[in-house]
Amino acid sequence: MEKQICRTAAAILIGNELLSGKIREANLFDLAKTLRAVGVRLERVSVIGDDIDVIADEVRAMSGSHDVVFTSGGVGPTHDDVTIEAVAKAFGAAVETDPTMEGLLRDAYGERITDGHLRMALVPHGAHLATTPEVMWPTVVMNNVWVLPGVPEIFRMKLAVVRDWVQGNRPFVSRAVFTKMDEGDLKPLLDTVVESHSTVEVGSYPKFFDPTYKTKITFDSQKRACVDAALEQFLTLLPDGEPQSVD
Amino acid sequence: MEKQICRTAAAILIGNELLSGKIREANLFDLAKTLRAVGVRLERVSVIGDDIDVIADEVRAMSGSHDVVFTSGGVGPTHDDVTIEAVAKAFGAAVETDPTMEGLLRDAYGERITDGHLRMALVPHGAHLATTPEVMWPTVVMNNVWVLPGVPEIFRMKLAVVRDWVQGNRPFVSRAVFTKMDEGDLKPLLDTVVESHSTVEVGSYPKFFDPTYKTKITFDSQKRACVDAALEQFLTLLPDGEPQSVD
Numbered sequence: 001m002e003k004q005i006c007r008t009a010a011a012i013l014i015g016n017e018l019l020s021g022k023i024r025e026a027n028l029f030d031l032a033k034t035l036r037a038v039g040v041r042l043e044r045v046s047v048i049g050d051d052i053d054v055i056a057d058e059v060r061a062m063s064g065s066h067d068v069v070f071t072s073g074g075v076g077p078t079h080d081d082v083t084i085e086a087v088a089k090a091f092g093a094a095v096e097t098d099p100t101m102e103g104l105l106r107d108a109y110g111e112r113i114t115d116g117h118l119r120m121a122l123v124p125h126g127a128h129l130a131t132t133p134e135v136m137w138p139t140v141v142m143n144n145v146w147v148l149p150g151v152p153e154i155f156r157m158k159l160a161v162v163r164d165w166v167q168g169n170r171p172f173v174s175r176a177v178f179t180k181m182d183e184g185d186l187k188p189l190l191d192t193v194v195e196s197h198s199t200v201e202v203g204s205y206p207k208f209f210d211p212t213y214k215t216k217i218t219f220d221s222q223k224r225a226c227v228d229a230a231l232e233q234f235l236t237l238l239p240d241g242e243p244q245s246v247d
Numbered sequence: 248m249e250k251q252i253c254r255t256a257a258a259i260l261i262g263n264e265l266l267s268g269k270i271r272e273a274n275l276f277d278l279a280k281t282l283r284a285v286g287v288r289l290e291r292v293s294v295i296g297d298d299i300d301v302i303a304d305e306v307r308a309m310s311g312s313h314d315v316v317f318t319s320g321g322v323g324p325t326h327d328d329v330t331i332e333a334v335a336k337a338f339g340a341a342v343e344t345d346p347t348m349e350g351l352l353r354d355a356y357g358e359r360i361t362d363g364h365l366r367m368a369l370v371p372h373g374a375h376l377a378t379t380p381e382v383m384w385p386t387v388v389m390n391n392v393w394v395l396p397g398v399p400e401i402f403r404m405k406l407a408v409v410r411d412w413v414q415g416n417r418p419f420v421s422r423a424v425f426t427k428m429d430e431g432d433l434k435p436l437l438d439t440v441v442e443s444h445s446t447v448e449v450g451s452y453p454k455f456f457d458p459t460y461k462t463k464i465t466f467d468s469q470k471r472a473c474v475d476a477a478l479e480q481f482l483t484l485l486p487d488g489e490p491q492s493v494d
Binding site: 016017018019020021022023024025028029030032033034035036041042043044045046047048049050076077078079080109113114115116117119151153172174183184185186187188190191194201202203204205206208218220 | 290
């Protein structure tokens, strides 16, 4: 398999437990940081339940509209683990047992192995297996869809595979200015910067109950010179005594 | 405004910072628990950026496919706060200043008020304002879409309004069994229960590194008798020494 060069990404977080409030979603933040670090723009995330047709529809739609898609959850031996079947269905592929994964499972479980365990060797026909020296268990990649686990400890380990195999065309540059001004007063200054620097994403984040600043202004782009120019212009617009700090 | 009786819900979490890994999403879990507690099924959540057209399309789609929709984020005075405009656009409504909210803002800011602050009095034409004794600042409700803030501390306060005004037709009942069996061994037992109790949602959640149990099995439905029957059947299928506990 070759390294996948991607510009945009989507993620599909799967599990009834995330929607019923049984479990706090814990994978989005690490995935978002990982993709940002490799220069891929995460544009959309869906959280949906353990339903084959709902997942298949979502995978098909996201796979068409984004360069790369990550699923999290719904992989495992039980009846509510339907992600592999759904990814296969999304692409009209059959599900089959992968001999490499079956071998790994038989080595792990020995004589105790059950049909349930062997379900974890199922892959959509035509899928690739991505591995990396740090992560022994292969990751299933069907076309542009990466099937990742739901359990956060394992999900985080698997991000090493993503870092090794998925790459944007340029890294993001992000800088920040901290001020004690409130957003209502900052608005005209920000409007000026946004108007002159259309390629820079300018964010404004109020912070409550922090003695060191009130609003954090961020400047993001895949071009460092543009970020620097927008930030410099913003600094010239600030009144005396500001900013509190610049990152 | 009358209490809204709803069966299904969707949520739209808005903000570039959630997708770029700048900020950890922190509202979904509390919203999910709140909706579960009032008996409304949260079926789908989307996380999207601060883009009027993307938000408007999402609001329109979700509003049509679910009984009630909650947005979080993108409300405030700056250029990246576009949720109100997007909700208005979703329904082809104009945006106008609400006199009640303008009055509250003028009371709060006095002579220091700016045009930026006054943007927080904008509402889609035809919106309702929901209030509750605990939360003074009104919540904008446009048709079946509730516009909630992104800042987690304020979002959590606003859930009091949701609890007061949104109601499902019956509460959910959830029970759980904890076992030291692994999912591969549990699979045939679970398949039997799932087959005989099609109205009960059966979940299986492995836990790593917990000395007290290995897998938690949950039984959920809006009918208590069905949950109890599924759980009782599951208990009869367990081998000697199980379960570790029942909730």
